């Protein structure tokens with residue numbers, strides 16, 4: 001899905017103050033910096049060109065040194081990988097490309113030894129059409145699995161989030177099944193109690209294996225009570241009004257929460273596909289989700305200090321408890337190109353903000369070394385189903401191949417999915433052979449090995465900033481004071497009990513001298529700030 005630009009357009013600011021439940025109750029996840037690993041692209045141990053658990057295990061020391069305390073693994077369950085694992089074929093089996101159950105258990109145990117928790121991505125809105133459930137369901141109307149999915153004699157006008165209609169005709173029965181995403185990703189019927197039971201069992205299975213929580217994929221899409229109502233269409237574009245945020249979604253989430261709460265200290269972050277902060281915050285409450293992915297920073301299309309400041313204000317004024325803080329993910333273009341203009345200092349200044357602001361930071365793999373976008377030069381180079389679908393739709397609509405490529409690339413999420421750059425050896429130390437998606441050409445200079453040797457590198461900056469966040473309760477739990485923007489100088493204080501930390505970031509041009517007051521000592525940076533300079537005082 002193209003959350004970055006299409007599903008979640010750029011958030012409009014809501015200025016009313018609704019600080020609900022500003023709880024400072026301590027939990028591990030409020031103290032953690034998270035790190036998202038896109039499974040196929042992180043580290044390949046067996047030379048098949050795909051990342052795997054053993055490869056990732058060998059890289060846990062990197063994450064420990066970086067200081068992260070939580071890892072979010074994108075889907076690793078059995079899948080034909082039409083959408084790289086977001087099309088799950090079995091909720092119990094690990095895809096052999098990534099290893100087996102023992103590899104998974106070892107990985108979690110090794111992460112735990114290093115004080116790092118592991119949460120897994122759970123895709124509960126849909127399954128692959130290759131799943132046993134769907135294959136059975138397709139056998140006929142009387143099959144016991146038929147009602148696991150959503151079938152209609154006549155489709156409504158709902159469109160897929162990947163483009164094109166959201167209904168596919170089944171040749172055998174003549175009925176249509178519903179798919180919010182690709183035609184090979186069929187939506188589960190959450191009004192069937194049997195589906196709920198099956199999902200709850202699967203969640204218990206993974207909790208028993210030791211996962212510390214879940215990232216729930218498109219979780220506000222689960223139910224479809226309004227299926228009889230067409231979505232409105234304005235200026236030729238469909239508005240997703242009736243196909244998301246339906247009446248039963250919260251009830252469904254409660255059933256997931258209840259299972260997670262059978263276990264101690266587990267965490268749920270939900271991906272809510274919505275641009276409306278009023279909707280987002282409804283799901284972040286006791287009995288539902290601990291936090292949601294609010295796309296405040298993630299939706300910023302290009303750099304603007306004012307915009308960043310407004311989004312900070314919006315999070316503070318509108319998100320109950322803790323917002324999530326992230327600039328990138330596997331669905332968005334990389335920060336380095338989108339916001340930092342390929343300037344590692346600017347990328348680090350943005351990281352400083354993410355790691356000192358109030359909320360739960362999520363770093364996307366490769367951000368710590370300043371990895372860049374990868375752009376498909378031909379349609380054949382596109383791996384992402386969304387990019388490919390938009391390319392095809394453009395061709396079908398009569399666009400010429402060059403224009404269709406632009407359209408495809410605009411929606412192509414491969415941009416941020418190229419292999420992690422570990423060192424200067426062939427294939428960047430990611431694999432011993434050509435990977436499923438090409439390695440970025442700058443890997444000789446932009447890689448972990450090289451950057452850790454350079455004292456002032458972006459990587460070492462990330463380490464220092466994360467170490468600071470890990471050691472300072474004020475950065476984990478502090479409230480804001482004096483959040484302000486003045487001539488591109490963004491500053492705020494974080495106050496916790498008797499501690500105060502002051503953060504000043506110069507996003508403007510030219511040198512700025514700051515006078516933080518006599519009693520404060522500098523924790524990071526200097527009091528003369530050049531462009532993109534950061535100073536943190538205690």
Ligand code: BGC
Nearest residue numbers: 001083086181217218271331
């Ligand atoms: C994931 C996407 C995926 C979609 C469908 C999104 O939220 O982040 O990568 O394509 O859900 O599962």
